[in-house]
Amino acid sequence: xxxxxxxxxxxxxxxxxxxxxxxxxxxxxxxxxxxxxxxxxxxxxxxxxxxxxxxxxxxxxxxxxxxxxxxxxxxxxxxxxxxxxxxxxxxxxxxxxxxxxxxxxxxxxxxxxxxxxxxxxxxxxxxxxxxxxxxxxxxxxxxxxxxxxxxxxxxxxxxxxxxxxxxxxxxxxxxxxxxxxxxxxxxxxxxxxxxxxxxxxxxxxxxxxxxxxxxxxxxxxxxxxxxxxxxxxxxxxxxxxxxxxxxxxxxxxxxxxxxxxxxxxxxxxxxxxxxxxxxxxxxxxxxxxxxxxxxxxxxxxxxxxxxxxxxxxxxxxxxxxxxxxxxxxxxxxxxxxxxxxxxxxxxxxxxxxxxxxxxxxxxxxxxxxxxxxxxxxxxxxxxxxxxxxxxxxxxxxxxxxxxxxxxxxxxxxxxxxxxxxxxxxxxxxxxxxxxxxxxxxxxxxxxxxxxxxxxxxxxxxxxxxxxxxxxxxxxxxxx
Ligand code: HEM
Ligand SMILES: *[C@@H]1O[C@H](CO)[C@@H](O)[C@H](O)[C@H]1NC(C)=O
Numbered sequence: 001x002x003x004x005x006x007x008x009x010x011x012x013x014x015x016x017x018x019x020x021x022x023x024x025x026x027x028x029x030x031x032x033x034x035x036x037x038x039x040x041x042x043x044x045x046x047x048x049x050x051x052x053x054x055x056x057x058x059x060x061x062x063x064x065x066x067x068x069x070x071x072x073x074x075x076x077x078x079x080x081x082x083x084x085x086x087x088x089x090x091x092x093x094x095x096x097x098x099x100x101x102x103x104x105x106x107x108x109x110x111x112x113x114x115x116x117x118x119x120x121x122x123x124x125x126x127x128x129x130x131x132x133x134x135x136x137x138x139x140x141x142x143x144x145x146x147x148x149x150x151x152x153x154x155x156x157x158x159x160x161x162x163x164x165x166x167x168x169x170x171x172x173x174x175x176x177x178x179x180x181x182x183x184x185x186x187x188x189x190x191x192x193x194x195x196x197x198x199x200x201x202x203x204x205x206x207x208x209x210x211x212x213x214x215x216x217x218x219x220x221x222x223x224x225x226x227x228x229x230x231x232x233x234x235x236x237x238x239x240x241x242x243x244x245x246x247x248x249x250x251x252x253x254x255x256x257x258x259x260x261x262x263x264x265x266x267x268x269x270x271x272x273x274x275x276x277x278x279x280x281x282x283x284x285x286x287x288x289x290x291x292x293x294x295x296x297x298x299x300x301x302x303x304x305x306x307x308x309x310x311x312x313x314x315x316x317x318x319x320x321x322x323x324x325x326x327x328x329x330x331x332x333x334x335x336x337x338x339x340x341x342x343x344x345x346x347x348x349x350x351x352x353x354x355x356x357x358x359x360x361x362x363x364x365x366x367x368x369x370x371x372x373x374x375x376x377x378x379x380x381x382x383x384x385x386x387x388x389x390x391x392x393x394x395x396x397x398x399x400x401x402x403x404x405x406x407x408x409x410x411x412x413x414x415x416x417x418x419x420x421x422x423x424x425x426x427x428x429x430x431x432x433x434x435x436x437x438x439x440x441x442x443x444x445x446x447x448x449x450x451x452x453x454x455x456x457x458x459x460x461x462x463x464x465x466x467x468x469x470x471x472x473x474x475x476x477x478x479x
Contacts, residue, residue: 038077088383088390120282169472179437181292207229297355352398384422
């Protein structure tokens, strides 16, 4: 009996010792993990200015090139006032996005929250984010895309395209912004295109955008200060719309329901007034700044690739022929599904142009990746642009080549490393709408016009993508 007792005790001691040693060993190994290589740069600003230095959108830029060759695809730096890991590693980027809310969390600089609002989807995390996300996804559900948004997208495309005057130069970027803004203003709060109020709101958004990307210096005259003023002007307009709508709903003035996002949130959500204002403001922002730049990029890339324009024209003439056979005047969902090469053009445009080049995250727990320690509390930036322009993943990455996306030739490396809309629980809520906008606009563009640059221009990454001259083009009827 005592012998047995002894051996049990001995065993316990032995086990405790083993446990203790293995914890020590793990801790010791953890300590062995190194931070990714890199440097701090200047006090306070770190390497922020180098990182943000404008460069052609179809390149990774000088800063990134230098750092990649010196340190590899994962490096540390000091950006936006915080110690930061930069990841140009496709695997790590995917890992970060998939572990949102667990190991990593969305974390934009506070200046962004100051402008977009504390209830904006871009800055919310956790349950509140989920609630807002569900509302946005409902609004852009596949049922609504088919029944409601497709005809709207077509109507707004034609409205813009038919206003173009043959042979005289105009800014294609401006027109693309008009298209996406009018579309969203209509669907979010039933504002009519080209009305004075809609135009005024659209111009406010231009000032607003400049502030979102500028340094957050808040004193009179700075872009940030102007943007904060724009924010309050924009909120005034949205609030007025909201008051009108609530009044109408109380008095049941309209026979039929208004089918826009504003009505929907007023009826079906418990959001406060302040939350609704921020939601509408930031949705209008997220939707029109991104897809308009994507459209301008497509117009730009196609202009220098006549072979792709020709192929697009064949595809869309065929779709139009079938439509006429049905004796219909507008596109239906089957037509849209047949725009296969167009989808290749869209993917290639986003791969090469990189509208959203990177996103902001922070590290919630120490993470080990490829032998590196990713420390809790640091910022981490998954950079998609670098992956999309990586010659080991995409042949001839600087070449606009929509054919690389065609069914028979496309490789898993091509699709798996492609993340223009982010991923995981924060995957772009509007990606399907964005594709629809681009495809339908391109349909009518290639059927109606041929186009050329009126002046040389090229997309630059500031890091948000802009055309310094607004992409001036001239169009001619396509006969
Ligand atoms: C080509 C056009 C577009 C691109 C490249 C794009 C890209 C992105 C990316 C990369 C994110 C993730 C941000 C992050 O993880 O921090 C995002 C989020 C988002 N996008 Fe888009 N977007 C586009 C168009 C649109 C459109 C048309 C809408 C329409 C409403 C939209 C609504 C949103 C929303 C609501 C989010 C936040 C999602 C969330 O946090 O759950 N986007 N977008
Ligand atoms: C475009 O990219 C997406 C990934 O975002 C992929 O699922 C899709 O198959 C691609 N489309 C084409 C036509 O290759």
